[in-house]
Amino acid sequence: xxxxxxxxxxxxxxxxxxxxSCNIGSEPRAVAVNNVMVQINDSLFYMGRxxxxxxxxxxxxxxxxxxxPTRERFERFIDSSRQRLVTMKDVNxxxxxxxxxxxxxxxxKNMVVNDFTPFERLTSFATMQEVTSLFDxxxxxxxxxxxxxxxxxxxxxxxxxxxxxxxxPNAAERR
Numbered sequence: 001x002x003x004x005x006x007x008x009x010x011x012x013x014x015x016x017x018x019x020x021s022c023n024i025g026s027e028p029r030a031v032a033v034n035n036v037m038v039q040i041n042d043s044l045f046y047m048g049r050x051x052x053x054x055x056x057x058x059x060x061x062x063x064x065x066x067x068x069p070t071r072e073r074f075e076r077f078i079d080s081s082r083q084r085l086v087t088m089k090d091v092n093x094x095x096x097x098x099x100x101x102x103x104x105x106x107x108x109k110n111m112v113v114n115d116f117t118p119f120e121r122l123t124s125f126a127t128m129q130e131v132t133s134l135f136d137x138x139x140x141x142x143x144x145x146x147x148x149x150x151x152x153x154x155x156x157x158x159x160x161x162x163x164x165x166x167x168x169p170n171a172a173e174r175r
Contacts, residue, residue: 030163
Protein backbone atom coordinates (compact mmCIF):
# COMPACT_ATOMS: atom_id res chain seq x y z
CA UNK A 1 0.00 0.00 0.00
CA UNK A 2 1.36 3.36 -1.00
CA UNK A 3 0.99 6.33 1.37
CA UNK A 4 0.48 9.71 -0.23
CA UNK A 5 2.58 12.72 0.84
CA UNK A 6 -0.62 14.38 2.08
CA UNK A 7 -1.32 11.40 4.36
CA UNK A 8 2.19 11.65 5.78
CA UNK A 9 1.66 15.34 6.46
CA UNK A 10 -1.59 14.65 8.31
CA UNK A 11 0.10 11.92 10.34
CA UNK A 12 2.53 14.37 12.00
CA UNK A 13 -0.08 16.45 13.93
CA UNK A 14 -1.84 13.26 14.96
CA UNK A 15 1.38 11.81 16.32
CA UNK A 16 2.06 15.04 18.21
CA UNK A 17 -1.37 14.85 19.87
CA UNK A 18 -0.69 11.27 20.96
CA UNK A 19 2.73 12.17 22.37
CA UNK A 20 1.38 15.13 24.34
CA SER A 21 -1.68 13.29 25.64
CA CYS A 22 0.50 10.38 26.81
CA ASN A 23 2.90 12.81 28.52
CA ILE A 24 5.70 11.49 26.31
CA GLY A 25 8.40 14.06 25.81
CA SER A 26 7.31 16.15 28.79
CA GLU A 27 10.29 15.27 30.96
CA PRO A 28 12.66 17.60 29.07
CA ARG A 29 10.15 20.45 29.40
CA ALA A 30 9.73 19.76 33.13
CA VAL A 31 13.50 19.72 33.55
CA ALA A 32 13.70 23.03 31.68
CA VAL A 33 11.15 24.61 34.05
CA ASN A 34 13.10 23.32 37.03
CA ASN A 35 16.37 24.58 35.56
CA VAL A 36 15.02 28.11 35.17
CA MET A 37 14.32 28.22 38.90
CA VAL A 38 17.63 26.58 39.80
CA GLN A 39 19.46 29.22 37.76
CA ILE A 40 17.53 31.96 39.55
CA ASN A 41 18.40 30.49 42.95
CA ASP A 42 22.05 29.99 42.03
CA SER A 43 22.20 33.64 40.95
CA LEU A 44 20.52 34.73 44.20
CA PHE A 45 23.14 32.80 46.14
CA TYR A 46 26.05 34.39 44.26
CA MET A 47 24.55 37.88 44.36
CA GLY A 48 23.86 37.56 48.08
CA ARG A 49 27.45 36.50 48.65
CA UNK A 50 28.68 39.40 46.51
CA UNK A 51 26.59 41.86 48.51
CA UNK A 52 27.84 40.37 51.78
CA UNK A 53 31.45 40.76 50.63
CA UNK A 54 30.75 44.33 49.51
CA UNK A 55 29.21 45.15 52.90
CA UNK A 56 32.22 43.63 54.65
CA UNK A 57 34.56 45.80 52.58
CA UNK A 58 32.39 48.87 53.22
CA UNK A 59 32.47 48.29 56.99
CA UNK A 60 36.25 47.90 56.90
CA UNK A 61 36.84 50.93 54.68
CA UNK A 62 34.00 52.95 56.23
CA UNK A 63 32.89 53.79 52.67
CA UNK A 64 29.27 52.71 52.29
CA UNK A 65 28.64 54.48 48.97
CA UNK A 66 29.93 51.44 47.08
CA UNK A 67 26.89 49.39 48.15
CA UNK A 68 24.27 51.05 45.96
CA PRO A 69 25.25 49.61 42.55
CA THR A 70 25.48 46.04 43.91
CA ARG A 71 22.16 46.32 45.73
CA GLU A 72 20.44 47.87 42.69
CA ARG A 73 21.72 45.08 40.40
CA PHE A 74 20.45 42.51 42.92
CA GLU A 75 17.05 44.22 43.08
CA ARG A 76 16.72 44.41 39.28
CA PHE A 77 17.56 40.72 39.02
CA ILE A 78 14.87 39.83 41.57
CA ASP A 79 12.28 41.97 39.77
CA SER A 80 13.04 40.55 36.33
CA SER A 81 13.13 36.97 37.63
CA ARG A 82 9.81 37.42 39.39
CA GLN A 83 8.24 38.85 36.24
CA ARG A 84 9.59 35.94 34.21
CA LEU A 85 7.99 33.45 36.63
CA VAL A 86 4.67 35.30 36.76
CA THR A 87 4.35 35.09 32.97
CA MET A 88 5.78 31.57 32.68
CA LYS A 89 3.39 28.87 31.49
CA ASP A 90 2.97 25.93 33.83
CA VAL A 91 4.31 22.60 32.60
CA ASN A 92 3.19 19.24 34.02
CA UNK A 93 1.99 20.49 37.38
CA UNK A 94 4.62 23.19 37.97
CA UNK A 95 2.10 25.62 39.51
CA UNK A 96 3.10 24.99 43.14
CA UNK A 97 6.81 24.96 42.31
CA UNK A 98 6.50 28.25 40.46
CA UNK A 99 4.42 29.77 43.27
CA UNK A 100 6.98 28.74 45.90
CA UNK A 101 9.77 30.36 43.86
CA UNK A 102 7.76 33.59 43.52
CA UNK A 103 7.21 33.60 47.30
CA UNK A 104 10.96 33.16 47.81
CA UNK A 105 11.65 36.07 45.46
CA UNK A 106 9.15 38.22 47.40
CA UNK A 107 11.12 37.56 50.59
CA UNK A 108 14.38 38.33 48.79
CA LYS A 109 12.94 41.61 47.49
CA ASN A 110 11.80 42.55 50.99
CA MET A 111 15.26 41.86 52.37
CA VAL A 112 17.02 43.82 49.64
CA VAL A 113 14.75 46.84 50.12
CA ASN A 114 14.33 46.79 53.90
CA ASP A 115 17.54 45.15 55.13
CA PHE A 116 20.23 46.00 52.58
CA THR A 117 19.30 49.59 51.71
CA PRO A 118 19.86 50.93 55.27
CA PHE A 119 23.57 50.08 54.96
CA GLU A 120 23.78 52.64 52.15
CA ARG A 121 22.68 55.39 54.54
CA LEU A 122 25.56 54.75 56.94
CA THR A 123 28.36 57.27 57.03
CA SER A 124 32.03 56.90 57.93
CA PHE A 125 30.98 57.89 61.46
CA ALA A 126 28.62 54.92 61.90
CA THR A 127 29.14 53.05 65.15
CA MET A 128 29.67 49.32 65.36
CA GLN A 129 26.37 49.15 67.25
CA GLU A 130 24.58 50.67 64.23
CA VAL A 131 26.27 48.22 61.87
CA THR A 132 25.56 45.27 64.17
CA SER A 133 21.88 46.18 64.47
CA LEU A 134 21.57 46.13 60.66
CA PHE A 135 23.24 42.71 60.52
CA ASP A 136 20.87 41.51 63.25
CA UNK A 137 17.91 42.60 61.11
CA UNK A 138 19.25 40.58 58.16
CA UNK A 139 19.80 37.59 60.42
CA UNK A 140 16.23 37.80 61.70
CA UNK A 141 14.70 38.16 58.25
CA UNK A 142 16.84 35.37 56.83
CA UNK A 143 14.74 32.92 58.89
CA UNK A 144 11.83 33.63 56.53
CA UNK A 145 14.18 33.24 53.57
CA UNK A 146 15.28 29.83 54.89
CA UNK A 147 11.65 28.82 55.39
CA UNK A 148 10.69 29.82 51.83
CA UNK A 149 13.73 28.03 50.40
CA UNK A 150 12.65 24.92 52.32
CA UNK A 151 9.17 25.20 50.79
CA UNK A 152 10.71 25.53 47.34
CA UNK A 153 12.96 22.49 47.84
CA UNK A 154 9.97 20.37 48.97
CA UNK A 155 7.96 21.41 45.91
CA UNK A 156 10.98 20.85 43.68
CA UNK A 157 11.45 17.27 44.96
CA UNK A 158 7.76 16.52 44.40
CA UNK A 159 7.87 18.03 40.92
CA UNK A 160 10.98 16.04 39.98
CA UNK A 161 9.44 12.83 41.28
CA UNK A 162 6.16 13.39 39.40
CA UNK A 163 8.06 14.15 36.20
CA UNK A 164 10.70 11.44 36.47
CA UNK A 165 13.95 13.37 36.69
CA UNK A 166 16.76 13.61 39.25
CA UNK A 167 17.81 16.81 40.94
CA UNK A 168 21.38 18.08 40.81
CA PRO A 169 22.97 19.99 43.73
CA ASN A 170 22.52 23.77 43.56
CA ALA A 171 25.22 26.42 44.04
CA ALA A 172 24.84 26.54 47.81
CA GLU A 173 25.03 22.75 48.08
CA ARG A 174 28.09 22.54 45.81
CA ARG A 175 30.25 24.85 47.90
